[in-house]
Amino acid sequence: MSSLGRILLGVAFVALLLSFARWSPERFWVSVVIQMLISGLFAMSLDLLVGYAGLASLGHAAFFGVGAYAFALVAKHVSPSVAVALPGAALAAAIAALVIGVFSVRASGIFFLMLTLAFAQMLHALAFGWIPVTGGSDGLSSVPRPDVGVSGVNLFLTSNFYVFVAVVFVVGALALRAVVNSRFGLALAGVRENERRMRALGYDTTRLKLVAFVVAGTFAGIAGALQASFDQFVSPGDVFVTTSVTALVMVLVGGAGTLAGPVLGAIVVVSLRTFLADQPLVGARWETLLGALFVLTVLFARHGLIGIVRGGLSWPRSP
Amino acid sequence: MAALAVTDLARRFGGVRALDGVTLSIEPGERRAVIGPNGAGKTTLFNILSGEMRPSGGSVRLFDVDVTAEPTWRLARRGLARVYQRTELFAELTASENVELALLRSGGVWFGRRDVRITARAAELLARVGIADGRARARALSHGERRQLELAVALAAGPRVLLLDEPTAGMSPIETARITELISTLPREMTLVIVEHDMDVVFRLADRVTVLHQGRVLADGEPRAVRADARVREVYLGHEAIA
Numbered sequence: 001m002s003s004l005g006r007i008l009l010g011v012a013f014v015a016l017l018l019s020f021a022r023w024s025p026e027r028f029w030v031s032v033v034i035q036m037l038i039s040g041l042f043a044m045s046l047d048l049l050v051g052y053a054g055l056a057s058l059g060h061a062a063f064f065g066v067g068a069y070a071f072a073l074v075a076k077h078v079s080p081s082v083a084v085a086l087p088g089a090a091l092a093a094a095i096a097a098l099v100i101g102v103f104s105v106r107a108s109g110i111f112f113l114m115l116t117l118a119f120a121q122m123l124h125a126l127a128f129g130w131i132p133v134t135g136g137s138d139g140l141s142s143v144p145r146p147d148v149g150v151s152g153v154n155l156f157l158t159s160n161f162y163v164f165v166a167v168v169f170v171v172g173a174l175a176l177r178a179v180v181n182s183r184f185g186l187a188l189a190g191v192r193e194n195e196r197r198m199r200a201l202g203y204d205t206t207r208l209k210l211v212a213f214v215v216a217g218t219f220a221g222i223a224g225a226l227q228a229s230f231d232q233f234v235s236p237g238d239v240f241v242t243t244s245v246t247a248l249v250m251v252l253v254g255g256a257g258t259l260a261g262p263v264l265g266a267i268v269v270v271s272l273r274t275f276l277a278d279q280p281l282v283g284a285r286w287e288t289l290l291g292a293l294f295v296l297t298v299l300f301a302r303h304g305l306i307g308i309v310r311g312g313l314s315w316p317r318s319p
Numbered sequence: 320m321a322a323l324a325v326t327d328l329a330r331r332f333g334g335v336r337a338l339d340g341v342t343l344s345i346e347p348g349e350r351r352a353v354i355g356p357n358g359a360g361k362t363t364l365f366n367i368l369s370g371e372m373r374p375s376g377g378s379v380r381l382f383d384v385d386v387t388a389e390p391t392w393r394l395a396r397r398g399l400a401r402v403y404q405r406t407e408l409f410a411e412l413t414a415s416e417n418v419e420l421a422l423l424r425s426g427g428v429w430f431g432r433r434d435v436r437i438t439a440r441a442a443e444l445l446a447r448v449g450i451a452d453g454r455a456r457a458r459a460l461s462h463g464e465r466r467q468l469e470l471a472v473a474l475a476a477g478p479r480v481l482l483l484d485e486p487t488a489g490m491s492p493i494e495t496a497r498i499t500e501l502i503s504t505l506p507r508e509m510t511l512v513i514v515e516h517d518m519d520v521v522f523r524l525a526d527r528v529t530v531l532h533q534g535r536v537l538a539d540g541e542p543r544a545v546r547a548d549a550r551v552r553e554v555y556l557g558h559e560a561i562a
Contacts, residue, residue, distance in 0.1 A: 190409050193410055193411055198420070199392045200371075200407070201424050201476060202396045204392055
């Protein structure tokens with residue numbers, strides 16, 4: 001396809017996405033798609049580490065949670081203005097990622113996984129215990145939606161909030177696409193493929209991984225801020241290990257190493273949670289079905305669902 | 320000023336002295352072969368020179384700068400590149416991307432787009448080592464092509480000193496002849512240090528030869544003189560057919 005054709009197709013897709021709240025047949029679906037977009041942005045940010053840099057993190061909820069709490073605190077106590085609360089949340093997540101990253105990226109493989117998990121659980125304990133600030137297990141409620149500063153545009157209306165989330169998602173996705181297609185993105189792929197060789201070429205791979213960690217954490221923080229304002233509520237669950245694991249499942253089921261994959265994974269996971277959890281026969285067992293789907297994709301589709309969409313099934317991985 | 324000066328270098332592994340006081344001086348533009356029987360310490364020497372292993376004692380100077388125990392990436396920035404004995408490529412990346420990564424390092428890594436000039440420069444280097452299609456993934460290349468790609472990656476960094484660790488290992492005679500020819504056409508100002516088992520290759524390429532034996536320098540000199548050295552014949556060349 002010509003590049004002009006691709007651009008036109010992209011513009012058409014974005015237009016359809018942004019206007020979904022207008023043509024959606026049911027209002028309920030608007031909320032579902034908001035959740036898919038927020039989870040999709042979160043999963044894409046994690047995939048920068050997992051799929052591009054080859055760093056499997058079990059602590060990505062730390063930055064989602066820091067973004068969520070920071071947004072809630074700033075919006076409640078400082079200003080709900082979108083120009084203050086959203087950058088505030090992103091900055092808080094970036095700083096958390098920098099501090100945790102300095103210690104974590106020196107390790108690799110299982111040690112990186114355990115370190116990120118440990119740091120995230122420390123933050124979870126903090127969210128749980130620092131009651132005057134975080135509200136402890138009650139969390140923080142009455143979190144305002146951001147104020148975009150345009151008179152007559154009220155984000156407390158779901159259809160308006162949808163457009164806001166969709167715009168942040170599109171901008172975030174384009175920014176992440178620019179990152180993975182940049183020289184830096186190629187260098188991250190080099191680290192994933194052969195870190196020792198990258199060092200021999202003269203790359204300071206520790207710094208590359210730290211930058212990737214901070215970029216990923218920042219976008220996770222933005223996703224967390226969107227979640228806090230969508231739910232108008234933050235709780236320690238946003239920092240808990242299950243939030244990290246769910247994001248990892250989205251990345252792996254959808255297809256690591258692509259940006260469309262994690263979004264597809266988020267769509268699948270949110271759909272299962274939304275539509276299956278209500279079925280009387282399924283109920284809480286939807287997670288079992290998700291687990292089965294996860295096992296099947298790991299076994300039969302090494303590039304995830306996006307790999308099936310693009311090129312069919314593969315045989316189980318050989319060691 | 321020597322391109323590479325090694326003084327009294329030692330490396331012990333437990334009770335084993337892999338290197339036991341090695342002193343070498345390699346001039347800029349020189350092509351030096353390091354030979355010796357298995358276990359002589361050649362690979363240990365290379366690992367220390369490329370910064371992947373710390374010596375137990377002694378020093379390494381690169382263009383008169385003390386670089387002993389500097390990390391690999393910093394040595395690479397000072398102009399030292401290594402072609403590995405085992406291929407060390409980015410398997411899932413294309414041949415072109417493998418070379419681009421080496422080219423981009425000197426231009427700094429940032430969020431700028433990858434531009435066409437870099438891709439064109441990579442294609443040039445690939446053509447020079449005899450790889451026509453840069454779009455093939457590294458893991459899909461034959462053994463010989465991987466070695467050629469290794470060389471292209473090393474050259475892309477524009478090194479002043481190139482360490483070649485058995486560049487013809489595992490190659491067919493035709494591939495060996497080709498890569499030897501290729502190495503011989505490298506710019507003369509580039510200093511080469513070659514570890515190699517194939518004596519034809521050594522005598523074809525090297526200006527000087529250093530013979531290691533049990534972690535020490537046994538002989539050091541022009542190929543003809545080393546070949547004639549009785550001790551060298553005894554420990555190493557005895558089994559080789561020497562014309």
